[in-house]
Amino acid sequence: MFTSLLPDVEIPDVGIHEFLFGSLREEDLARPAVIDPKTGAETTYGALSAQIDALAGALAARDVGVGTVVALLCPNIPVYLTALYGVLRTGATVTTVNSLSTADEIEVQLRDAGVTWAVTISPLLAPIAEAASRVGIADDRLIVIDGAPGHPDLLSLLSEKRAAPDVAFDPATHVALLPYSSGTSGTPKGVMLSDRNLIANILQMKTVTDVRPENRVHALMPFFHAYGLCVILGVPLIGRAALVPMARFDFIEFLGDVERTRCSHLFIAPPIVVALAKHPAVAEFDLASVEVVYSGAAPLDGGTMQAASDRVGAPVLQGFGMTELSPAGFLPVLGRPDIPLGSVGLLVPNDTCRIVDIASGEEIADFGADGWTEPGELWIAGPNVMLGYLGNLEATDATIDADGFLHTGDVGRAHRDGYFEIVDRVKELIKYHGHQVAPAELEALLLSNPQIADAAVIGVKDADGEEIPKAFVVPLPGATLTADEVMEYVAERVEPHKKVRLVEFVDAIPKSAAGKILRRRLRDREALARQ
Structure with a gap:
């Protein structure tokens, strides 16, 4: 069993709102909490706290309270914070x-979660x-x-001044947030996160994530996803930094936001790191304000990571997590050059x-002699482990064992110096002639090719019914790669059983909003092609 090298944190016995906003000091009230990157308009911590209280008062007057479930459908805009923390x-x-x-997908979630109130904006109504x-x-x-006609609006509710x-x-035990798992390998499930879960993880992250009041944090990861919801709407706020939310991702606009608002911290996903490493537009923007780039999901x-770091001029680090x-679960540490970038x-x-x-x-x-353990599935126990899946005791029991360990479904290994590495998802491993091949390893290798913009790898059946690695490759504009050249590039750099044996060129790799490769869609596509 492995324990953290970081000192334990003390978790206060309060709700998430009290933790984040009940601790505001007089000097915090005038600090900007949210900055609109399009207009430059700032909302201070004092104004945000007042809006939250006013919305809570209006909702409470309508019997919204403990036991009520409210759905929130909204892009990353400044008032998201008011809506979220007001509820x-x-x-x-x-x-x-x-x-x-879609309406059908939303209906399934509303029914499963027992929603009786909802909040949205007119374009998504x-x-x-x-x-x-x-x-x-x-x-x-x-x-x-x-x-919108026939519906309450935020300004009217705030104007009641309750x-x-x-x-x-x-x-x-109180369920504060009920995000739904991404469903990349199955039907999404409601993940019950308590106030204590959230506060514990914010404090856990705060031990190594240096976010200060003078910092500005770019917030492009979608707030409906746990990365945006729990990390970006938690750590910067307790650090009293300013958030710069982005409603709809566009890479050039993202670079412009960072330059214009002088963002110091970027919380992003691998596809954006790849763009930072390879997109020619990066050189056109002044990113000197960036102190650190965090990647996850x-x-x-x-x-x-190193290529992106060289172009941005700041460290690019990655952690590991999951909604549950x-x-x-694992955190990168600034100032530890002994910890490898991967x-x-x-x-x-x-x-x-x-x-x-x-x-x-x-x-x-x-x-082993190299300092690493053999890879295996990671099981994690601690105060940040979810309460369980809503209404799904069978799935909960299959995920959290009797000792409280969450079976992550991720394959990883530990180094004797205390750091960890993720290999891949258990379900994604390709079984080739008795060997286990990690798609993520091959994808990383493919991305090192200067002619490849993006890539994904899955296991497919060959003529003999054996599972073999197949690569889906997005070439950079002007690239002249052939399938044989791609396979040769990989073969020269891996053991024989890891070689890519099929290549298909595609326009884009399907990914979730948080940047995860949706390999299930590629497998479905492959199955249709073989029919």
Whole structure:
């Protein structure tokens, strides 16, 4: 069993709103909390806190409180913070909805979560209004932030100037957030995150994430996803930094936001790191304000990280997390050059970890001559582990064992110096003639080719029914690569059983909003092609 090298944190027995905003000091109130990158308009911590209290008061007057579940469908705009924390201030539970969801998908989530109120903006009203109607949510319980006929709006609710309610609940068992797992390998499930889960993870991340009041943090990762919801809407706020949210991602606009608002911290995903490493437009922008770039949501190779770091002029680091961990499990540490770039850093404080052999179920604890253990599935226990999956005891029991260890489904290994590395998802490993091949390793290698913009690898069946690695490759504009050249490039750099044996050139790699490769879609595409 592995324990964190970082000192334990003390977790206060309060709700998430009280933790973040009840601790505001007089000198914090005038600091900018949110900056609109398009207009430059700033919302101070004092103004944001007042808006949150006013919204909570208006909602409480309508019987929103502990036991109420409110759906939030909204892009990354400044008032997202008011809506989110205004609902949480009442003691209600927030379930965040993917901005790209269809009415059918939203209906499934509303029913599963037991939603009775919803909040959105007018451009996204149609699908959630249709879904709300199907589940019996009246128009007067569907708040449209910027206004729509027949619906309450944010300004009207705030104008009531009602006092925030007194709320009581147990932070250890009260479900504050109910995000839905990404569903990259199955049906999305409601992940129950308590106030204690969230506070624990914010404090765990704060031990090594140096975010200060003078900092500005670019916030492009979608707030409906655990990365944006729990990391970006948590760590910078407790550090009293300013958030610069981005409603709709565009790489050139992103670079412009960073230059114009002088962002110091970037929380991004691997596809954006790849763009920072390879896109020619990076050289056209002044990114000197950037102090550090954090990547998460999917594995990233050290070579790409170094290339991006060289172009940005700041360290590029990666951590590891999943929604069920609230969401961080391993953290990169600034100022530790001994930790290789491909690593995900140290286990978070207060947590313990086991590495378990996938085939035998035996625990792996011995370090090899190179300092690493053999790879195995990562099991993690600690105060950041979710309460469970909503209404799905079977899935919960299959994920969290009797000792409280969350079986992550990710393959990783530990170094004797305390840092860890992610190999791939257990379900994604390709079984080639008895060998286990990690798609992420091959994808990293493919990205090191200067003619490849993006890549994904899955296992497919050959004529003999054996599983072999197939690469889907997005060439850079003007590239002259052939499939044989791609396979030769990989073959020269890997052991024979890891060679890519099929290549298909594509226009884009399917990815989730958080940047995870949706290999399931590639497998579905492959199955259709073979019919």
